Amino acid sequence: MAARTDPAVEAFTTSIGADYRLHAEDIAGSRAHARMLRAVGLLSAAEQRAIDSGLRSIAAEFESSAFIVEPGDEDIHTAVERRLVELVGEPGRKLHTARSRNDQVATDLRLWCKRRCRELMLAAAALQEALLERAREHRRTILPGYTHLQRAQVVSLAHHLLAYFEMLDRDVGRLADCHRRCDVLPLGSGALASTTLPLDRRRVATELGFAALSANSLDAVGDRDFAVELSGACALCMVHLSRLAEELVLWSSTEFGFAELPDSHATGSSLMPQKKNPDPLELVRGRVGRVVGAQVALLTTLKGLPLAYNRDLQEDKASLFDAVDTTAACLAMAADIVRVVQFDTAAMAAAAADPGLMATDVVDHLVRRGVAFREAHRLVGRAVRAAARRGCALDELTPADWATIDGRAGEAAVVTLFDPARSLARHGLEGGPSPREVGRQLTRARARIAATRKLVTSLAGTHGRAG
Numbered sequence: 001m002a003a004r005t006d007p008a009v010e011a012f013t014t015s016i017g018a019d020y021r022l023h024a025e026d027i028a029g030s031r032a033h034a035r036m037l038r039a040v041g042l043l044s045a046a047e048q049r050a051i052d053s054g055l056r057s058i059a060a061e062f063e064s065s066a067f068i069v070e071p072g073d074e075d076i077h078t079a080v081e082r083r084l085v086e087l088v089g090e091p092g093r094k095l096h097t098a099r100s101r102n103d104q105v106a107t108d109l110r111l112w113c114k115r116r117c118r119e120l121m122l123a124a125a126a127l128q129e130a131l132l133e134r135a136r137e138h139r140r141t142i143l144p145g146y147t148h149l150q151r152a153q154v155v156s157l158a159h160h161l162l163a164y165f166e167m168l169d170r171d172v173g174r175l176a177d178c179h180r181r182c183d184v185l186p187l188g189s190g191a192l193a194s195t196t197l198p199l200d201r202r203r204v205a206t207e208l209g210f211a212a213l214s215a216n217s218l219d220a221v222g223d224r225d226f227a228v229e230l231s232g233a234c235a236l237c238m239v240h241l242s243r244l245a246e247e248l249v250l251w252s253s254t255e256f257g258f259a260e261l262p263d264s265h266a267t268g269s270s271l272m273p274q275k276k277n278p279d280p281l282e283l284v285r286g287r288v289g290r291v292v293g294a295q296v297a298l299l300t301t302l303k304g305l306p307l308a309y310n311r312d313l314q315e316d317k318a319s320l321f322d323a324v325d326t327t328a329a330c331l332a333m334a335a336d337i338v339r340v341v342q343f344d345t346a347a348m349a350a351a352a353a354d355p356g357l358m359a360t361d362v363v364d365h366l367v368r369r370g371v372a373f374r375e376a377h378r379l380v381g382r383a384v385r386a387a388a389r390r391g392c393a394l395d396e397l398t399p400a401d402w403a404t405i406d407g408r409a410g411e412a413a414v415v416t417l418f419d420p421a422r423s424l425a426r427h428g429l430e431g432g433p434s435p436r437e438v439g440r441q442l443t444r445a446r447a448r449i450a451a452t453r454k455l456v457t458s459l460a461g462t463h464g465r466a467g
C-alpha cells in the first residue's frame with residue numbers, strides 16, 4: 001500500500017484503547033522472540049542486547065505510566081515497536097523478523113488468559129474458603145431446604161453454603177481446563193503460513209512457559225476458542241454467583257429474615273429512611289448479563305469467519321477483558337459478603353420447626369416397617385390432610401390418630417419423628433446434610449482448596465519469564 005490510510009479509517013480500525021493492557025505480555029513475547037532470533041543467527045548478540053534493553057526500558061515506562069501513545073499507534077504491538085525503534089534505532093527494526101501481528105496478538109492474548117485463569121482460580125478458592133469458614137460455624141444450624149421455593153425438608157446452613165462450594169469447584173475445574181487450552185504457543189505461525197526462516201519455536205515456548213506448540217499455522221492465527229472457553233467459564237461462574245446473590249437478597253427480605261448485611265455492605269434509600277438495601281448483591285446478580293453477553297459476542301464474532309486471521313478477531317478483546325474483570329470483581333465482592341453476612345439462626349430454626357418438613361421422614365419410617373413406598377406416601381398424605389382439616393400441625397396428630405391412619409405406623413414411634421435436629425442427623429448418606437457427613441465434606445473441601453492453590457502455584461511456576 002503506497003497511499004496513506006484515511007484518518008477516519010485509522011480512527012475506526014485502531015484497537016490501542018482495548019489492547020493497551022497487553023503491554024506486559026507483548027514485551028515478554030518480543031523479548032523471547034528476539035532471544036530466539038539471536039540463537040538461530042538472525043540477530044547478532046549486540047542487536048539482541050539493544051532490543052532487550054530497549055524493551056526493558058519500555059516496560060518500565062508502562063510501569064510508571066510514562067509511556068506515551070502516539071496518534072499513529074494503531075495497536076499495542078505497533079506502539080511498542082515504534083517506541084523501540086525510537087529508543088534503539090536500527091536493531092529495533094529487526095524485531096519483527098519472521099513474525100506477524102497475527103501470531104503476535106494470539107500469543108499475547110494466550111499469555112494474558114493464562115494469567116487471568118490462575119487469578120480467577122485463586123479468587124474462586126478465596127470465596128470457597130469464605131463459604132467453608134461460615135459452614136464450619138453452622139453444621140448444626142437448621143433451616144428448611146426448598147424446592148420450587150416451597151419448604152421441603154430439613155437441611156443445615158453448612159450444607160446449604162457448601163452447595164455453592166461445589167459449584168465453585170466446578171468453576172475452578174473449568175478454569176484449569178481452559179488454562180491447559182491456552183497453553184499453546186502460536187508464535188512462529190507468521191501471518192498464516194509460518195515462515196521460511198529457521199525459527200526455534202520450541203525455545204520460545206519454553207521461555208514463555210507454553211506447554212505445547214500450535215500444530216497448524218492457519219488454525220493458530222484464527223483460533224480464539226480459548227477466549228470463548230474463558231468467557232464461558234466466567235459466564236457460568238457468574239451464573240453461580242448470581243444464584244448465591246439472589247438467595248442472600250431473598251434471605252435478607254423481611255419475609256424470610258434469615259440474613260442481614262452489615263451497614264458496611266448495604267446501602268440506604270435516598271427517599272425511604274427505613275430502607276437497607278442489598279445493592280452489592282444485586283449488582284453481582286445484575287452483572288451476569290454483561291458476562292453472558294460477552295460469551296455471545298465472542299461466539300458471534302467467530303461464527304462464519306473463513307481461515308485464517310480476519311480483522312474481526314480484534315473484537316475479541318473488549319468483551320473478553322470485561323468478562324474476566326467483572327467475574328474477578330464479583331468473586332471478590334461475593335467472598336467479602338459471605339464473610340460478613342449475619343445469619344439469623346433463630347429465624348431459620350423457627351422456619352424449620354414446621355413439622356411438614358418431616359413428612360418424608362414419616363414415609364421413610366413406614367417403608368422401614370414394610371409399607372410399599374407409594375402406599376406410605378399416600379398414607380402420610382392422608383395424615384397431612386387430616387391435620388389440615390383439624391386445623392392442627394402434623395406433629396399434633398396423636399398416636400391414636402396414626403393408628404387409625406394405618407396400623408403399621410407404629411403410633412408411639414411416629415410421634416418422635418418431628419424433631420428437626422434428629423431429622424437432620426438421620427440424613428447421613430454420603431453427600432447428605434447430617435452434621436457428621438457435613439463434617440467429612442468440610443475436611444474434603446479444605447483439601448480441595450489446598451489442591452487448587454497448589455495447582456495454581458505449579459502452573460505459575462512453569463510460566464517462564466512472562467510472569
Ligand code: ARG
Binds near residue numbers: 075
Ligand atoms: N490489533 C490486531 C488485533 O487485535 C492485531 C493484528 C492485526 N493484524 C493485521 N494484519 N491487521 O487483532
